[in-house]
Amino acid sequence: MKNIDQIFNLACPASPIYYQKDPISTLKTCFHGTENILDLAAEKNARILHTSTSEVYGDPQVHPQPESYWGYVNPFGARSCYDEGKRVAEALCYAYQAKYQGMEIRIARIFNTYGPRMSYSDGRVVSSFIGDALAGKEIKITGDGTATRSFQYITDCVEGLYRLMNSDYALPVNIGNPGEFTIREFADIVVDMIAEIGKPRVPIIYLPRPSDDPNTRQPDITRAKEVLDWEPTVALKEGLKNTVEWHLKQSI
Ligand SMILES: O=C(O)[C@H]1O[C@H](OP(=O)(O)OP(=O)(O)OC[C@H]2O[C@@H](n3ccc(=O)[nH]c3=O)[C@H](O)[C@@H]2O)[C@H](O)[C@@H](O)[C@@H]1O
Numbered sequence: 001m002k003n004i005d006q007i008f009n010l011a012c013p014a015s016p017i018y019y020q021k022d023p024i025s026t027l028k029t030c031f032h033g034t035e036n037i038l039d040l041a042a043e044k045n046a047r048i049l050h051t052s053t054s055e056v057y058g059d060p061q062v063h064p065q066p067e068s069y070w071g072y073v074n075p076f077g078a079r080s081c082y083d084e085g086k087r088v089a090e091a092l093c094y095a096y097q098a099k100y101q102g103m104e105i106r107i108a109r110i111f112n113t114y115g116p117r118m119s120y121s122d123g124r125v126v127s128s129f130i131g132d133a134l135a136g137k138e139i140k141i142t143g144d145g146t147a148t149r150s151f152q153y154i155t156d157c158v159e160g161l162y163r164l165m166n167s168d169y170a171l172p173v174n175i176g177n178p179g180e181f182t183i184r185e186f187a188d189i190v191v192d193m194i195a196e197i198g199k200p201r202v203p204i205i206y207l208p209r210p211s212d213d214p215n216t217r218q219p220d221i222t223r224a225k226e227v228l229d230w231e232p233t234v235a236l237k238e239g240l241k242n243t244v245e246w247h248l249k250q251s252i
Pocket residue numbers: 014015016053054055082110111112113123124125126128129140141142143147149183209210213214
């Protein structure tokens with residue numbers, strides 16, 4: 001590799017069922033993967049954008065979550081390989097920045113992002129609900145449906161990452177959509193949307209809640225608005241419509 005100006009570090013399993021399958025591998029990806037990228041960035045004098053996550057806030061006790069919040073994370077729970085892995089990756093980025101004076105670090109904390117090309121088997125809630133509803137299967141809420149998430153459409157996320165990479169802002173920035181829904185509300189939206197396209201109306205069932213599943217999550221995007229002049233533009237129903245269309249094409 002000759003000249004490299006910018007490196008986006010996006011590598012890591014992100015679905016809870018996958019990152020928990022091999023926690024040591026997830027931790028190594030977060031630490032050694034980021035270390036390898038940082039070494040390359042230092043050698044090539046390249047700017048690096050590391051994709052962190054809302055999961056660094058754990059099960060947040062502050063709502064919505066600003067970047068100044070340090071989080072509430074179980075260090076040895078089922079999710080810790082990802083939560084703590086992503087936290088140590090941020091620490092590593094700033095340790096490199098301190099060691100290599102002038103090294104350019106950008107940190108995006110991405111909140112629940114969805115869209116076309118996220119496979120049915122991914123395990124995360126948006127593609128699972130859409131895939132099941134389209135297949136005429138029951139939608140499975142894990143928990144009692146009162147947990148909340150704030151869903152961001154992929155094109156908004158990409159625009160946010162692009163602006164952050166090309167900004168001069170070196171502290172973490174939340175990239176997410178503040179529109180917050182309970183999982184039950186979200187399930188109802190998906191069931192209605194699938195019924196509207198003429199498919200059967202599927203039932204909703206409840207399964208046990210995964211351990212350490214965060215109760216709430218909503219980004220405070222004041223910083224992104226100020227430093228990137230960015231905010232999401234795609235409403236949930238519009239993004240879901242595009243996502244449903246993509247899933248429909250896969251099953252043809
Ligand atoms: O996007 C984020 O900010 C982070 O959070 C996600 O974790 P989580 O929010 O738990 O994502 P899902 O697995 O989609 O779960 C969202 C909620 O829906 C529930 N859920 C999930 C899947 C399902 O089939 N049914 C269901 O009710 C979960 O229990 C949870 O309360 C993932 O860890 C990462 O993609 C990411 O870093």
